[in-house]
Amino acid sequence: MKSERMTSFSQSTRKGCLAIVLAAGEGTRMKSARPKVLHEVAGRSMLGHVLAGVTEAGADQVAVVIGPDRADVSAEASRMVPGAQVFTQTQRLGTAHAVLAAREALAKGAQTLLVVFADTPLIRPQTYGALLDALAQGAGVAVLGFEARDPTGYGRLLSEGGELTAIREHKDANEAERKVTLCNAGLMAINGAQALSWLERIGNDNAQKEFYLTDIVSVARTSGAHAVAVIAPEDEVMGVNDRLQLAAAEAAYQTRLRDHAMREGATLVAPQTIFFSHDTQLGRDVVVEPGVIFGTGVRVGDGARINAYSHLLGATIEAGASVGPFARLRPGAKIGKGAKIGNFVEIKSAEIGEGAAVSHLTYLGDATIGARANIGAGTITCNYDGFDKFRTVIGEGAFIGSNSALVAPVTIGDGAYVGSGSVITKDVAPDALAVARGRQIAKEGWGKSFRASHEGKPKQRP
Ligand code: UD1
Ligand code: CA
Numbered sequence: 001m002k003s004e005r006m007t008s009f010s011q012s013t014r015k016g017c018l019a020i021v022l023a024a025g026e027g028t029r030m031k032s033a034r035p036k037v038l039h040e041v042a043g044r045s046m047l048g049h050v051l052a053g054v055t056e057a058g059a060d061q062v063a064v065v066i067g068p069d070r071a072d073v074s075a076e077a078s079r080m081v082p083g084a085q086v087f088t089q090t091q092r093l094g095t096a097h098a099v100l101a102a103r104e105a106l107a108k109g110a111q112t113l114l115v116v117f118a119d120t121p122l123i124r125p126q127t128y129g130a131l132l133d134a135l136a137q138g139a140g141v142a143v144l145g146f147e148a149r150d151p152t153g154y155g156r157l158l159s160e161g162g163e164l165t166a167i168r169e170h171k172d173a174n175e176a177e178r179k180v181t182l183c184n185a186g187l188m189a190i191n192g193a194q195a196l197s198w199l200e201r202i203g204n205d206n207a208q209k210e211f212y213l214t215d216i217v218s219v220a221r222t223s224g225a226h227a228v229a230v231i232a233p234e235d236e237v238m239g240v241n242d243r244l245q246l247a248a249a250e251a252a253y254q255t256r257l258r259d260h261a262m263r264e265g266a267t268l269v270a271p272q273t274i275f276f277s278h279d280t281q282l283g284r285d286v287v288v289e290p291g292v293i294f295g296t297g298v299r300v301g302d303g304a305r306i307n308a309y310s311h312l313l314g315a316t317i318e319a320g321a322s323v324g325p326f327a328r329l330r331p332g333a334k335i336g337k338g339a340k341i342g343n344f345v346e347i348k349s350a351e352i353g354e355g356a357a358v359s360h361l362t363y364l365g366d367a368t369i370g371a372r373a374n375i376g377a378g379t380i381t382c383n384y385d386g387f388d389k390f391r392t393v394i395g396e397g398a399f400i401g402s403n404s405a406l407v408a409p410v411t412i413g414d415g416a417y418v419g420s421g422s423v424i425t426k427d428v429a430p431d432a433l434a435v436a437r438g439r440q441i442a443k444e445g446w447g448k449s450f451r452a453s454h455e456g457k458p459k460q461r462p
Contacts, residue, residue, distance in 0.1 A: 015060060015111065016060065016110050016111030016112065016192065017057075017058060017059045017060055017061070017110060017111065017112045017113075017114060017132065017192075018059065018061040018062075018063065018105060018106070018108075018110035018112070018113050018114070018192065019054035019055075019059035019061070019062050019063070019113075019114040019115075019116060019128075020063045020064075020065065020099055020102050020105070020106075020113065020114070020115050020116070021047070021050055021051060021054065021062065021063070021064045021065065021077075021116050021117075021118050022065050022095065022098045022099070022115070022116070022117050022118060023035075023037045023047050023064055023065060023066050023067075023073055023077070023118035023119075024065050024066055024067040024089045024092060024098055024101075025037060025067070025117075025118070025119055026067065026092070027039075027119070027241070029241050029242040030241075030242060030243060030246075031243075034072075035067070035070060035072065035073050036119055036240070036241075037073060037076075037118040037119055038072060038073060038076055039240070039246055041121050041122075041240075041246070041249050041250050041253050041278075042250065042253050042254065042257060042276060042277050042278040043277035043278055043279070043295060043296040044277075044278045044279075044296075045076055046118055046119055046120075046121040046240060046249075047064070047073065047076055047077065047080070047118045048076060048080050049121035049122070049278070050116055050117070050118050050120065050121060050123070051064075051077065051080040051081050051084070052080065053116075053123055053124065053125045053128055054114060054116060054125075054128055055080075055081060056125035057114075057125040057126075057128035057129045057132065058129070058132070059114055059128075061083075061085070061105065061108075061110060062077075062081045062083070062084040062085070063084065063085045063086075063087060063102040063105040064077040064084055064085070064086050064087070064118075065087050065088075065089050065098050065099070065101045065102055066086060066087070066088055066089070067088070067089065067092075068088055068089075068090055070088075074086045085102070085104075085105050087101045087102045087104070087105070088101065089101040093204070093210060093211055094204065094208070094210030094211035094212055094213070095115075095186075095210070095211070095212060095213035095214070096199055096202040096211040096212055096213040096215065096216065097210070097211040098213075099115055099199055099213055100199055100200075100211075103196070106195060106196050106199075107196060109192065109193070110192040110195075111192045111193075112132055112135050112189055112190070112191065112192045113189065113190040113191075113192045113195045114128060114131065114132065114187070114188075114189050114190075115187060115188050115189075115190065115213060116128070116186075116187040117186045117187060117239065119239050119240050119241070120185070120186060120187065120237060120238070120239045120240075121240065121249055121253070122235065122236050122237070122238055122249060122252055122253060122256075123144075123185075123187065123232070123236055123237065124236060127144065127230070127232050127236060128187075128189075130230045131143075131144060131187070131188065131189035131230050132189050134189065134228050134230055135189050135190075135191060138226065139191075139225070139226050139227060139228045140190070140191045140194065140220045140223075140225025140226055140227060141164075141188060141189070141190050141191070141216055141217055141220045141225065141226075141227040141228075142188060142189045142190075142227070142228050142229070142230055143157065143164065143167065143184060143185075143187075143188045143217065143227065143228070143229050143230070144184070144185040144186070144187045144188060144229070144230055144231075144232055144237065145157045145182050145183060145184060145185060145229040145230065145231050145232070146182075146183055146185050146231060146232050146233065146234045146236075146237045147181055147182060147183075147231070147234065148181050148182075148183040148234060149234065151170075151178070151180065151181050151183050152170065153170050154170060154183035154184060155167040155168060155169045155170065155183065155184035155186075155212075155214045156168045156170070156173055156177050156178070156180040156182065156183060156184070157180065157182045157183065157184055157229050158177060158180065163221075163226065163227070164217060164227040164228055164229050165217070165218065165221060165227070166215075166217050166218045166221075167184050167212075167214035167215070167217050168214075169206065169207070169208070169212060169214060171206075171207040171208060172206050172207045182229070182231075184214060185232060185237035186237070186239065188213070188216070190216065190220075191220075191225065194220070194223070194225065198216050198219045198220050198223070199213075199216065201219045202215045202216060202219060203215070235252050238252060253278075254275060254276065257276040257278070257280065258271040258272070258274060258276065259271075261276065261280075261282050261288075264282065264284070265283075265284040265285060265286075266282040266283075266284075266285070266286040266287070266288060267285070267286070267287045267288070268288050269287070269288065269289050269290055270289075270290040270291075273290040273291050273292075274288050274290070274291070274292050274293075274294075275292075275293045275294065276294045277294050277295055277296040277297070277298065278296070279296055279297065279298075280294040280298050280299075280300075281298070281299040281300065282300045283300060283301045283302035283303070283304065283319065284302045284303070285302055285303045286300050286301075286302070286303065286304050286305070286306070287304075287305045287306070288305075288306045289305075289306065289307045289308040289309075289324070289325070290308050290309075291308050291309040291310075292306050292307075292308065292309065292310050292311075292312070292324070293310075293311045293312070294312050294313075295311070295312060295313030295314065296313065296314065297313065297314040297315075297331070298312045298313065298314065298315050298316075298317075298329075299315075299316045299317070300317045301317060301318045301319035301320070301321070301337070302319045302320070303319050303320045304317045304318070304319060304320060304321045304322065304323070305321075305322040305323070306322075306323050306324060307322065307323060307324035307325040307327070308324060308325040308326070309324065309325055309326050310323055310324035310325065310326065310327040310328070310329070311327075311328045311329070312328075312329045312333075313329065313330055313331055314330065314331030314332060314333070315329035315330070315331070315332075315333040315334070315335070315347075316333070316334045316335065317329075317335045318334075318335060318336050318337040318338075318339070318354075319337050319338075320337055320338040321335045321336065321337065321338060321339045321340070321341070322339075322340050322341070323335065323341045324341070324342075324343065325343050326343045326344050327341050327342070327343065327344075327345050327346075327347075328345070328346040328347070329341070329346075329347050330346065330347065330348035330349075331348065331349065332348060332349035332350065333347040333348060333349070333350060333352075334350070334351040334352065335347075335352045336351070336352055336353045336354040336355070336356065336371065337354045337355070338354060338355045339352045339353065339354065339355060339356045339357070339358075340356075340357045340358065340359060341358050341359075342357075342358065342359035342360045343359075343360055343361070344360060344361045344362075345358050345359075345360065345361065345362045345363075345364075346362070346363045346364075346365075347363075347364045347365075348364070348365040348366070349365060349366050349367075350364045350365060350366065350367040350368065350369065350381075351367075351368050351369065352364070352369045353368075353369050353370045353371035353372065353373060353396065354371040354372070355371055355372045356369050356370070356371060356372060356373045356374070356375070357373075357374050357375065358375040358379075359375075359377065360377040360378075361377045361378045362375055362376075362377065362378065362379045362380070363379075363380045363381060364379070364381050364392075365381050365383040365384075365389075366381065366383040366389050366390065366391045366392065366408065367381050367383070367391060367392040367393070367394065367408075368391065368392075368393045368394065369394045370394055370395045370396030370397065370398060370414060371396045371397070372396060372397045373394050373395070373396065373397060373398045373399070373400070374398075374399045374400065375394070375400045376399075376400050376401050376402035376403070376404065376420065377402045377403070378402050378403040378404070379400050379402070379403070379404050379405075379406065380404075380405050380406070381406050381408055382405055382406065382407045382408060383408045389408075390408035390409040391408055391409055392406045392408045392409070392410055392411075392412075393410075393411040393412070394406075394411075394412045395411075395412055395413045395414030395415065395416060395430060396414045396415070397414060397415045398412050398413070398414065398415060398416045398417070398418075399416075399417045399418070400412070400418045401417070401418050401419050401420030401421065401422065402420045402421070403420055403421045404418050404419075404420065404421065404422045404423070404424060405422070405423045405424065406418075406424045407423065407424060407425045410424055410425065410426070410427060410428075411427045411428070412424070412427070412428045412434075413427075413428055413429050413430030413431065413432065414430045414431070415430055415431040416428045416429065416430055416431055416432050416433070416434065417432070417433040417434070418433075418434050418435075418436075419433065419434065419435035419436075419437065420437075421437045422434060422435055422436040422437050423436050423437065424436055
């Protein structure tokens with residue numbers, strides 16, 4: 001068997017590479033109202049992963065083949081790749097038939113064609129690149145293969161004298177062929193000049209009466225072209241048909257993200273307890289304690305620390321800041337350099353200035369907090385009146401006493417103080433002290449006389 005090792009991979013655009021992404025799967029085994037390819041792995045749809053992969057590998061045209069009435073899949077394709085062409089396969093007559101649904105894109109004459117499945121989300125861009133490299137080295141067809149622990153159900157890569165000769169679908173394979181463990185992952189690169197004529201020669205004389213894309217290997221060889229297999233690890237070619245496989249893909253991808261974070265210089269105290277999104281960015285010397293969950297859109301600067309059991313989504317944390325334990329950062333939270341966000345603090349659409357401290361039990365929403373301000377325990381920005389949201393602005397070095405409610409819109413000036421337990425409804429001038437709470441009164445001996453007036457009375461149980 002002739003197989004190419006993964007070669008070095010150039011990020012440069014591969015001129016004239018058309019990627020056709022098959023996304024017409026019904027996904028009935030997902031038992032979902034959502035089409036299978038829109039289910040997510042690490043915060044991005046499986047279709048999104050595949051589109052990002054082929055684009056990163058350098059495909060400069062993308063066509064997506066979807067099932068009938070799938071505006072949602074079409075929208076996701078356009079969101080990921082604005083220039084993507086979307087085609088509908090009205091009848092599911094096999095993988096070759098699905099590719100031909102994009103005939104119009106094919107007919108424009110791409111140099112190379114990459115055919116990929118949208119339910120195989122873990123393929124690395126380098127692997128797509130290796131398939132294209134195999135074409136550059138003269139192959140007419142390059143198929144992605146893997147050694148299957150259990151080959152049942154997969155197409156088998158058959159060879160003769162070191163040449164890939166055919167792919168035999170499990171249902172069509174004889175006893176000897178079923179013993180082959182080198183399997184077809186489903187994706188391939190095809191010489192663009194010949195792809196259309198080869199695809200048109202594929203018939204459906206097989207067990208499933210389907211037009212198999214895999215038959216392109218024998219068709220290409222009949223016309224004198226060579227076929228090769230590029231081998232990938234099995235965990236990369238994992239396909240998703242049900243929710244168990246979705247969870248397995250998620251687990252494999254999380255392992256990849258954790259390994260990447262650590263290789264790039266972040267300390268993950270207990271890596272298997274930390275969950276990333278596909279786009280999480282961590283700087284050098286970031287420390288992440290156990291149980292932290294990163295939703296999408298989070299960036300953490302160098303040397304910052306994310307303490308245990310914090311939940312972050314759409315947040316930016318600048319260098320040297322510390323967050324948590326048990327903090328919740330929601331979209332638009334921007335934590336400045338060296339700032340401190342402590343336990344049971346929730347922050348949404350709020351900028352926290354450099355070196356500011358929000359140490360405990362606080363909600364800051366729609367706010368701007370100046371550098372070095374101190375926000376006491378239990379501070380709440382009252383930002384919503386049931387209809388609209390309003391902003392709270394707190395100046396540099398201001399001090400908000402514990403258990404204060406700041407009723408927005410409101411501004412606290414630089415260096416101002418707010419007394420504990422205040423309900424602040426009016427702006428506070430710089431360097432002023434505002435106290436907005438009931439004045440304390442004290443009645444000498446009141447307790448004693450109260451008890452005396454109740455002398456001998458039985459106490460109700462509390
Ligand atoms: C396919 C391969 C098999 C390989 C396996 C890897 C073929 C004929 N067989 O088998 O060799 O080992 O993948 O997982 O290619 N699709 C359409 N329209 C169709 C049929 C399929 O869009 O008419 C899409 C499906 O949504 C799916 C992909 O093509 O994303 C593969 O189709 P599927 O029927 O799952 O092929 P397998 O039997 O798994
Ligand atoms: Ca499949």
